[in-house]
Amino acid sequence: MQLESxxxxxxxxxxxxxxxxxxxxxxIRKLNSLWxxxxxxxxxxxxxxxxxxxYDEWSAYxxxxxxxxxxxxxxxxxxxxxxxxxxxxxxxxxVNRFRDDLELGECEIRDSFSDSWSxxxxxxxxxxxxxxxxxxxxxxQDSPWHLNERLGYLYVQYFEKSTPCTRVPLxxxxxxxxxxxxxxxxxxxxxxxxxxxxxVAWYPIYHIPMGRTIRDLSTCFLSYHxxxxxxxxMDIEDDIECAQRKRKEGEGISLPPFGLATYKMQGxxxxxxxxxxxxxxxxxxxxxxxxxxxQLGVQHPDFNFFTGSWRG
Numbered sequence: 001m002q003l004e005s006x007x008x009x010x011x012x013x014x015x016x017x018x019x020x021x022x023x024x025x026x027x028i029r030k031l032n033s034l035w036x037x038x039x040x041x042x043x044x045x046x047x048x049x050x051x052x053x054x055y056d057e058w059s060a061y062x063x064x065x066x067x068x069x070x071x072x073x074x075x076x077x078x079x080x081x082x083x084x085x086x087x088x089x090x091x092x093x094x095v096n097r098f099r100d101d102l103e104l105g106e107c108e109i110r111d112s113f114s115d116s117w118s119x120x121x122x123x124x125x126x127x128x129x130x131x132x133x134x135x136x137x138x139x140x141q142d143s144p145w146h147l148n149e150r151l152g153y154l155y156v157q158y159f160e161k162s163t164p165c166t167r168v169p170l171x172x173x174x175x176x177x178x179x180x181x182x183x184x185x186x187x188x189x190x191x192x193x194x195x196x197x198x199x200v201a202w203y204p205i206y207h208i209p210m211g212r213t214i215r216d217l218s219t220c221f222l223s224y225h226x227x228x229x230x231x232x233x234m235d236i237e238d239d240i241e242c243a244q245r246k247r248k249e250g251e252g253i254s255l256p257p258f259g260l261a262t263y264k265m266q267g268x269x270x271x272x273x274x275x276x277x278x279x280x281x282x283x284x285x286x287x288x289x290x291x292x293x294x295q296l297g298v299q300h301p302d303f304n305f306f307t308g309s310w311r312g
Contacts, residue, residue, distance in 0.1 A: 005278050006065070006066075006067045006068060006269050006270055007270050007271070007278045007281065007282070008278075009065050009066055009067070010065045010079075010221065010270075011223075011256060011257060011260075012256075013063055013064065013065045013066075014058075014063050014065070014079065014081070014200075014202060014221075014223060014257075015254055015255060015256040015257065016051060016054035016055065016225075016254070016255050017054065017252035017253065017254045017255075018046035018050050018051050018054060018252055018253045018254075018255065019046060019050045019252055019253075020044045020045075020046060020251065020252055020253050021044065021045055021046065021047070022042055022043065022044055022045075023042075023043040023044070023045055023190060043190065043229070044229075044253065045188045045189045045190040045229050046188070046189050046253050047185075047186070047187070047188050047189075048183075048184055048185060048186070048187050048188070048189075048227070049185045049186065051227075051255070052170075052171060052174050052184075052185075055081050055169075055170045055171050055174075055200075056171050058079075058080065058081050058169075058170075059080065059081060059169035059170050059171035059172065060169070060171075061078070062078030062079055062080045062205050062206070063078065063079050063080075063081070063202070064076045064077070064078050064208075065077050065078075065079065067207075067217070067269060068269075069214070069216070069269060070268055070269065075207050075208060075209060076207060076208045077204055077206075077207040077217050078204070078205050078206055078207065078208075079202040079203060079204055079205065079221070080169055080202070080203055080205050081169065081170040081200045081201070081202055082160065082164070082167045082168075082169060082170055082173070082200065082201045082202075082203065083158065083160060083170045083173040083174060083198065083199075083200065083201075084159075084160050084198075084199040084200060084201040084222060084300070084302040085157075085158065085159045085160065085197075085198065085199040085298075085300050085302065086156065086157065086158050086197070086198040086199070087154065087156075087157040087195065087196060087197055087198075087296070087298070088154075088155045088156050088157070088183070088184075088187070088192060088196045088227065089151050089152035089153060089154055089155065089192065089193035089195045089196050090152050090153055090155050090183070090187060090191050090192055090193065090196075091152055091153070091191060091193075151193055151195045152192075152193035152195065152196075155181065155183055155187075156177065156181040156183070156184065158173075158177060159299075159300060159301055159302075160173075160201070160301070160302065161301045164201070164203055164220075167201075170200060188229075189227060189228055189229040189253075190228075190229045192227050192228040192229070193228060193230075194226070194228045194230040195228075195296065196226065196227040196228050197224060197225065197226050197227060197292070198224075198225055198227060199222055199223065199224050199225075199300065199302065199303070200222070200223050200225070201220065201221070201222050201302055202220060202221040202222070202223065203220050204217055204218060204219070204220065216266055216268075216269040216270070217269070218264045218266070219262055219263065219264050219265050219266070219269075219270060220262065220263040220264060220306070221260060221261070221262055221263075222260065222261040222262070222263075222289075222302055222303060222306050223257035223259070223260055224257050224258055224259035224260065224288075224289050224292065225255045225256075225257055225258065226255070226258060227255075257285065258285075258288055258289075258292070259285050259286070259288045259289025259290075259292055260282065260285035260286060260289060261285075261286050261289055261302075261303055261306040261307055262282065262286075262306065263305070263306040265282075270282070286307065289303060290303070290307070
């Protein structure tokens with residue numbers, strides 16, 4: 001059995017494991033067949049509120065990741081999570097419960113990402129929630145709520161663009177957003193379309209034992225996570241280790257990143273394991289994140305900064 005590399009430990013220690021709940025039989029038949037095409041006797045889900053609880057302690061004290069240096073020395077590096085981006089698509093029935101809250105809400109959040117796009121086509125304009133109110137006389141097709149049956153209705157989206165030193169930890173940002181978008185606390189994973197996702201920026205704060213600066217530990221990470229039950233229990237990698245970690249029914253639901261980007265990646269600490277497999281894994285995860293954003297037609301400021309790219 002292969003030993004865990006530093007990258008393995010980072011991905012495991014920063015993957016939230018959310019409390020699992022079972023959907024009542026009466027509600028299973030109401031699930032969107034496009035998002036949940038498989039017939040199941042039992043359907044597990046998690047609430048977004050429980051998901052955010054996973055980040056509570058990390059936001060306050062940081063997530064500790066054991067790291068083995070090239071010298072053989074072991075230390076624990078702590079990372080604080082920040083909400084980098086989120087898009088939540090849901091069904092019309094779920095949207096209707098929160099529609100009034102959004103239309104009456106302030107427009108500061110919408111303005112915070114309104115210039116994240118440069119050139120837009122007509123379809124991309126449907127993704128934006130410009131303006132602070134809607135026209136009561138408008139048709140559903142003209143409404144910013146409308147997208148399409150497969151992706152669902154865009155309930156909320158947020159893209160962080162401020163510098164790291166001025167950001168607040170993930171839990172504080174979610175609490176702020178939830179005042180305008182209460183569904184961030186009450187929606188369930190089964191309510192969300194497969195297009196729902198979030199990105200978390202992880203910045204290093206300190207390591208134990210302290211006392212010296214280690215260049216390899218200045219690396220920052222950007223992890224991408226799906227939020228819908230449609231991807232639940234799907235292995236990110238089809239290897240033996242993943243099979244051994246297969247979740248049992250009723251255990252917490254893990255949300256490992258499907259994509260990853262890095263910044264200030266130096267030295268060999270993060271790419272030294274498994275005979276070069278970590279380096280290939282990093283490239284693969286970055287490529288998947290890039291493909292995801294392109295598929296959704298999204299400009300993610302942090303991803304562009306981390307990778308030094310900009311798609312106009």
